[in-house]
Amino acid sequence: MARSAQPCQECGREIYFEGLCYQCRGRKKREAYLVMSDRQIEEAIQDIVEHIETIGAFEKTYKDFNALLAYHNISTEKIAEAALAKGVFYPSAIYRNASTAVRDRLIDRLLRPDCKNANDLLLCLAMCGDAVVLKTFYELENNPQPWRKKLHVNPSVYAQYGGWSYDENGNRYEVAYPCCYAILPGVPADEAVKIGSLREDHCPVCGCRLVDMLTLDGNDARLAFLRLGGKVKVPVCPNCAVMSDKILVRYQVNGESRMEIIEPYENKNHMDEAEVAQLANNARVLGLTREPVAPFYACGGDEVCTIGGFADWIQDAQYESCPDCGKTMKLLAALQWDILSDYSEGTLYAEICTDCQIITLIHQQT
Numbered sequence: 001m002a003r004s005a006q007p008c009q010e011c012g013r014e015i016y017f018e019g020l021c022y023q024c025r026g027r028k029k030r031e032a033y034l035v036m037s038d039r040q041i042e043e044a045i046q047d048i049v050e051h052i053e054t055i056g057a058f059e060k061t062y063k064d065f066n067a068l069l070a071y072h073n074i075s076t077e078k079i080a081e082a083a084l085a086k087g088v089f090y091p092s093a094i095y096r097n098a099s100t101a102v103r104d105r106l107i108d109r110l111l112r113p114d115c116k117n118a119n120d121l122l123l124c125l126a127m128c129g130d131a132v133v134l135k136t137f138y139e140l141e142n143n144p145q146p147w148r149k150k151l152h153v154n155p156s157v158y159a160q161y162g163g164w165s166y167d168e169n170g171n172r173y174e175v176a177y178p179c180c181y182a183i184l185p186g187v188p189a190d191e192a193v194k195i196g197s198l199r200e201d202h203c204p205v206c207g208c209r210l211v212d213m214l215t216l217d218g219n220d221a222r223l224a225f226l227r228l229g230g231k232v233k234v235p236v237c238p239n240c241a242v243m244s245d246k247i248l249v250r251y252q253v254n255g256e257s258r259m260e261i262i263e264p265y266e267n268k269n270h271m272d273e274a275e276v277a278q279l280a281n282n283a284r285v286l287g288l289t290r291e292p293v294a295p296f297y298a299c300g301g302d303e304v305c306t307i308g309g310f311a312d313w314i315q316d317a318q319y320e321s322c323p324d325c326g327k328t329m330k331l332l333a334a335l336q337w338d339i340l341s342d343y344s345e346g347t348l349y350a351e352i353c354t355d356c357q358i359i360t361l362i363h364q365q366t
Helices: 020-032 037-051 052-057 060-072 075-086 102-110 118-130 131-142 147-148 154-164 221-226 273-284
Strands: 163-166 171-175 175-183 193-202 209-217 231-234 245-251 257-264 286-288 305-309 330-334 347-353 356-364
Touching: 020 060, 037 052, 037 060, 052 060, 052 075, 075 102, 102 118, 118 131, 118 147, 118 154, 118 245, 118 356, 131 154, 131 163, 131 257, 175 193, 175 221, 175 330, 193 273, 193 286, 209 221, 209 273, 209 330, 209 347, 221 305, 231 245, 231 257, 231 356
Parallel strands: none
Antiparallel strands: 163 171, 175 286, 175 305, 193 209, 209 231, 245 257, 245 356, 305 330, 330 347, 347 356
């Protein structure tokens, strides 16, 4: 028998089961982690250390680790030591604050010609991301081990998971901003960031009404780390955003921008005016946090939108090259569709090249 619709007991959103909707459940879990005391955090870290071999089951240990990293920016040094002792290499973020001794042992394993888990070790070392790791990755890229034939990409691509990479001369560059702000329901909205503002024009490919998916005031002190130099609008077709390879936006700092749909899968519009209006209406309740949040805030398990920081990639990390200068673009924002459009799936990732004033938007979903 089909279930009838009923309101979420917290927000009134239409759901087909009793209790709280997914968003409200996620928010309550996030809020519970955020109010943990220092003692509770240390006890939780110790519990992760003691049960590290269960982290791959994606249950309590895994969820606690991701939440503590996301909401409290914990040091992972003790966790990394326990993980290495048990031969645990997932998730790679557990090695983010690994000691030099742990890092060196990871490198020793990786440099063995018969290494069986090079993929995992490269990801873990990417999270370490210091000068020694950079030197190791660069040397491996130029003098590959036999196991390289079994991998799909070079070490420089693995490095991107740690928020950095390097050029052909071994010079390091960043692909993620260390600073991060969250865009959350219930936070008072202001002019610093707006999401999903309706436009009057329509998509040249499918005819869907366009929205300024992001409007960023680079003059706001909170966004100074982006070095935008003014106000930037990011026009997007919400239909083609999920039905194309990517969207390219060339922006000016006076708010003028032009959008190009790259390799659309089709030219049919699946979003009517009411659905686009709903997206804009849902976005009105979102506001930028007054203070920065931890750089891995997007990875805590709740549905949030972020500016800067690290992305919670649904598939493989996907850092695009700027079509003008060829440099790898930096992660600008990650916007979860379900926050904006009810029952939607996936995340829209925005990446930026400030030198060429280009933003690329890519969609991922399960």
